[in-house]
Amino acid sequence: MSKIHEVEVTIKNSQGLHARPAKVFVENANKFESEIEVFHKDAIANGKSIMSLLGLLAFKGCTLKITAVGEDAAEAVSVLAELINNKFNLEENN
């Protein structure tokens, strides 16, 4: 078994992890072979599924833990953490 890579990040964009950010997240997660999971409080989501991520109810200021297992796990967690830190690369209207 490969090692589990994990990282904790806080959501910075005002809308939180709603539909559009979730889509961007999943698109990026799907570039990796690793199994990716996202944790928020007691909830766990599949990092490659929009519906699952929406179910986390993660708003601005919430801390998420991203874990990845697989060959490209280290890269996956750093890319996804970077994405959250960059407010999902989405332009904010307000």
Place this chain on the structure above:
Amino acid sequence: MSNFTIKQLLENAGTYLDLKIVKYPEGTWKNLSNSRYFTAGLLLTGIESNRVNNGIVIFGSTEISFLFNLSEEKRKEALENLFEMEPACSIVTKQLKIPKCLKTISTQTKTTLLTTSRNTSEFIDKLSSILEEYTREVTRLHGVLLDVFGIGVLLKGKSGIGKSEIALDLISRGHSLVADDSVEIHKHHPDVLEGRGTPVVKHHMEIRGLGIISIPRLFGPASVRDKKKIELIINLEKWESEEEYERLGLDDHSTEILGLSVPLLILPVRPGKTMATIIEVAARDRILKL
């Protein structure tokens, strides 16, 4: 759940069980990590059990009249023996008169003392269902849970294999959706696994090319269910020509969830194969084997 306390029991089920506080230790609420309950019974005669620790001890009319029939000294001794086993709380049923020394010893040992108006058998019945609910094991799996001909079928497989599309096909054939993507699985005693969806995104599906759709709005209220017993797991795999798939159907395969064994089928997915039909047949076959 390991951190289920008496406080939570009171808050969540206090009215249902009609519990009232007689004595409670200030500041601390003991953890009901044990999640067992005992009638005081023979424990009052000096029988010892290490399983009482952090459990609930129930005093019914037999125990209370037994205590009143003892001399004051013997009564104190009997209760001291019992409380040495460190129960998390004791409950007197039917609002029986509580012996003074039971109150004293509860204060001394910092053990919660509760009373209820319900009679013992009724109370035990309700309490055990509540304890089961709060302490049962829960896990979460990725997959789609459907009700196919009354059989709870959990579709698993890597993302992109087409779980949701196959599920949609089954829904349009009149079967119902329980949960898409993330299935919460509760273990009910002794051997039932029940699957549910995540409350927020319940009964919505993401279909590539279409976006997020609401199943009950498109297919009607009968197309969804809130929970379903899981009776069959189907693992969808990419067709590999070297891999040997089941040809005779004589060997039963299974997988474990929360320590319980569930029948497992491995189905290879190939373009042009109507997976929905195969899954319907798998469910029919499961009914035959029940």
